[in-house]
Amino acid sequence: MRPRASEVFFLTRNVNKFEEASAILGGFGINVLMMPEERLEIQSDDLCEISKFSSLRASRAHGVPLIAEDAGLFVDSLGGFPGPYSSYAFRTIGVRGLLKLLDGVSERGAEFRSAVSFCAPGADPLCFLGSVRGEISKEARGSNGFGFDPIFVPEGGGGRTFAEMTTEEKNKYSHRAKALEKFARWFKEEWAPPSKCR
Ligand code: ITT
DSSP states (O other), rough: OOOOOTTEEEEEEEEEHHHHHHHHTTTTEEEEEEEEOOOOOOOOOOOOHHHHHHHHHHHHHTSSSSEEEEEEEEEETTTTTBBBGGGHHHHTTTTHHHHHHTTTOOOEEEEEEEEEEOOOOOOOOOOEEEEEEEOOOOOOOOSSSTTTTGGGGETOOOOTGGSOOHHHHHHHHOOOHHHHHHHHHHHTTOOOOOSOOO
């Protein structure tokens, strides 16, 4: 299947990520199609390298243009941990484990980062970065979103965690929204689909 010029596949198995992306890209007139496959990942400290590799492999395998995203939570007082290992950290120590690591720590600054890579067959992948500064709360709050949303309080968000916001509100601040907006502008203005995907 070949997407139309205003359509793009999103290689992700994370339904929350997909819903956030649909709302953002929909605002630019870009329709997103979910490709719910496991993303092949290399081990790297660089989110762009990881998402570029994922998008390249999947685009070549399926012969379609697509985006893939690698995201992570970087906690200042933990030297940036879990960063690129956020998925593993979430599955193992989880939100409670991260709060425990910060027990008694007053320096609670943190940053969410997102690297969205776009790759079309026959072309090199391109990466778009987004980030949001904030703090790790003292306790988990809210039931929306996913992952570390219940403990991340974005700057300018009135003290609420991402999990206390609707998707629409989270999209005003989030790392993913910023990366996807950069991608969307480039996609609308610069990208022309090849007449035939190789
Ligand atoms: P795909 O690889 O299928 O896209 P994933 O959830 O595994 O989905 P990532 O590897 O990019 O995606 O995400 C790493 C982890 O970072 C993720 O499991 C969450 O725990 C956390 N994370 C990333 N973005 C987040 C966000 O917006 N809100 C909360 N946690 C987030």
